[in-house]
Amino acid sequence: MATTSKQRLALAICDFLSTSLSDGTLQSEDKDSIDIAINCISETFGVDPTDKAAVTEALGSQNLLQIYSVYEKLKGAAPSAASAAASKSAPKSAAEPTEEQKKQAESLKSKGNAAMAQKDHAAAISFYTQALELNPNNAIYLSNRAAAHSGAGDHASAIADAEAAVAIDPKYTKGWSRLGLARFVLGNAKGAMEAYKQGMEHEGNGGSETMRKGYETAKRRVEELAAEEAASSPSPSARGAPGGGGGGLADLLGGGGPGGMDFASIMNNPMFSQMAQNLMGNPDLMSSLMNNPRLRQMADQFGNGNMPDIGSLMSDPNIAEMARNMAGSMGGAGAGRGAGGPGAPGGPGGAAP
Numbered sequence: 554m555a556t557t558s559k560q561r562l563a564l565a566i567c568d569f570l571s572t573s574l575s576d577g578t579l580q581s582e583d584k585d586s587i588d589i590a591i592n593c594i595s596e597t598f599g600v601d602p603t604d605k606a607a608v609t610e611a612l613g614s615q616n617l618l619q620i621y622s623v624y625e626k627l628k629g630a631a632p633s634a635a636s637a638a639a640s641k642s643a644p645k646s647a648a649e650p651t652e653e654q655k656k657q658a659e660s661l662k663s664k665g666n667a668a669m670a671q672k673d674h675a676a677a678i679s680f681y682t683q684a685l686e687l688n689p690n691n692a693i694y695l696s697n698r699a700a701a702h703s704g705a706g707d708h709a710s711a712i713a714d715a716e717a718a719v720a721i722d723p724k725y726t727k728g729w730s731r732l733g734l735a736r737f738v739l740g741n742a743k744g745a746m747e748a749y750k751q752g753m754e755h756e757g758n759g760g761s762e763t764m765r766k767g768y769e770t771a772k773r774r775v776e777e778l779a780a781e782e783a784a785s786s787p788s789p790s791a792r793g794a795p796g797g798g799g800g801g802l803a804d805l806l807g808g809g810g811p812g813g814m815d816f817a818s819i820m821n822n823p824m825f826s827q828m829a830q831n832l833m834g835n836p837d838l839m840s841s842l843m844n845n846p847r848l849r850q851m852a853d854q855f856g857n858g859n860m861p862d863i864g865s866l867m868s869d870p871n872i873a874e875m876a877r878n879m880a881g882s883m884g885g886a887g888a889g890r891g892a893g894g895p896g897a898p899g900g901p902g903g904a905a906p
Contacts, residue, residue: 563600564611570587658684665684674702677701681701696715699711699735703735715729723755726764733745752764
């Protein structure tokens with residue numbers, strides 16, 4: 554027996570092809586080609602087109618041609634949301650179902666509802682489909698079939714029916730609710746949130762509890778996805794200073810990247826703060842510092858999580874001279890900041906090791 558929607562569709566196609574041979578749609582000389590096609594489809598999808606019970610279970614009382622004719626009617630007859638209100642006051646067209654057809658359709662809908670109550674989704678879909686064949690522009694039948702499709706796990710078909718239902722009658726809010734559910738299950742949280750929002754607006758007074766809960770659930774998922782995306786993106790400090798390319802003092806000192814130095818903590822130290830101010834006020838010294846290959850090598854080591862050899866670094870005459878210039882320009886900036894001074898580790902305002 555066919556257990557999935559695709560297998561049932563495969564059986565429907567095989568049935569359509571074989572019927573087309575017997576009813577004269579196709580010529581007898583096409584039989585060999587059709588037999589090959591049926592055999593390929595049945596083997597690929599693992600179905601048996603000669604199993605009449607399986608075919609009946611897949612199609613119900615309809616065949617593929619009849620089912621497709623319903624789709625064509627829906628596609629051509631469903632008015633847009635903008636013209637739905639106008640169509641209500643328009644004269645009845647020749648396509649309008651008769652009262653007898655409406656009565657039969659309602660009876661089929663009731664049978665579909667009873668099947669849904671028993672969780673017989675396949676039977677429910679069949680009954681709603683028959684009702685739609687009699688009255689294709691009924692938003693309730695479409696919405697109910699959307700619910701049956703979702704119950705059967707075919708959420709893509711549920712979306713198609715729910716979208717058709719709200720296009721015919723956007724005020725029938727169960728269509729929006731079922732559209733929101735199907736979209737959410739298929740991973741379209743933003744689309745689900747929009748559907749529930751439409752339903753709340755058409756319900757008025759803030760919407761029903763069911764619609765509000767659906768909206769909030771979809772909204773939380775949208776926010777979760779946004780947070781996950783933000784967490785997976787590089788932080789501004791990892792990307793470097795605005796303008797790109799780096800080259801500043803923070804970049805030189807490791808920029809707070811993996812294994813790098815915490816620039817913010819360094820600048821909280823009065824001595825380093827004064828040193829930085831002196832550097833920024835001396836363009837020649839700053840340029841020389843930033844262009845020194847040994848310092849660039851030190852920055853690369855910080856970025857890779859390795860501490861440079863300070864002793865070897867200070868043996869460079871240029872760096873040693875720059876250090877003396879910076880220290881000399883600071884004057885007595887570091888005086889009076891010994892152990893226990895403001896901000897020192899272990900002292901007032903400092904953090905214990």
